[in-house]
Amino acid sequence: MVIQETLRLYPPAVFVVREALEDIKFKHITIPKGMNVQVPISIVQQDPELWGPDAHLFNPERFAGGILGGAQAAYIPFGVGPRVCVGQHFAMMELKVILSLILLNFRFSISPSYVHSPGFALVVQPANGVWLLIERAN
Numbered sequence: 001m002v003i004q005e006t007l008r009l010y011p012p013a014v015f016v017v018r019e020a021l022e023d024i025k026f027k028h029i030t031i032p033k034g035m036n037v038q039v040p041i042s043i044v045q046q047d048p049e050l051w052g053p054d055a056h057l058f059n060p061e062r063f064a065g066g067i068l069g070g071a072q073a074a075y076i077p078f079g080v081g082p083r084v085c086v087g088q089h090f091a092m093m094e095l096k097v098i099l100s101l102i103l104l105n106f107r108f109s110i111s112p113s114y115v116h117s118p119g120f121a122l123v124v125q126p127a128n129g130v131w132l133l134i135e136r137a138n
C-alpha cells in the first residue's frame, strides 16, 4: 500500500504516450491520424474528481481494497493496455525487497534540510535530492 501510494503521488514516468492510428473523435475533440497523445500520469493520479478531496495527501490506506478498490483506470504508474510496462511485476518485487532490507537494517527520517520539490524531467525526480537522517537499527 505504501509503494502503491508512492507510485500514485510520484509516478517515475511522466507520460503514457500513444499515436492515433486513425482519425478519432473523442467528445468534442478530433484527434487526427498520426498525432501523439500524451497522458500526464501525475495529473490523472491526483485528480480530486477521481480520487476524492484528499487526492494530494499521502494516504496508503486508500489502497486497502487493492488497486481495483481505488480509482481503477486512473491508476497508471506502469501505463495501461497492451503496451503496459513489461517490468512492472519485477519492479514491484524489487521495491518490496529493497524497502524490507532498508527497514530491517536502518531507521531513517527526513533531514531538516530536505526541500520537497518533485521535478519533471525524463522521469519525475526530486529536484533537490532526498536528504535523510539514517541510523543503524541495531
Ligand code: HEM
Pocket (backbone or CB within 6 Å): 011, 012, 013, 015, 016, 017, 076, 077, 078, 079, 080, 081, 082, 083, 084, 085, 086, 087, 088, 090, 091
Ligand atoms: C517503478 C518502476 C517502473 C515504472 C514506474 C515503469 C513505468 C513504465 C511505463 C509508464 C511504461 C509505458 C507503458 C505504456 O505505454 O502503457 C513502461 C514501459 C516499459 N517498461 Fe517499465 N517501469 C518500471 C520498471 C521497469 C523495469 C524494472 C523494466 C525491465 C526489467 C521495465 C521495462 C519496460 C519496457 C520494456 C517497457 C516497454 C513496453 C512496451 O512498449 O511494450 N520497466 N514502463
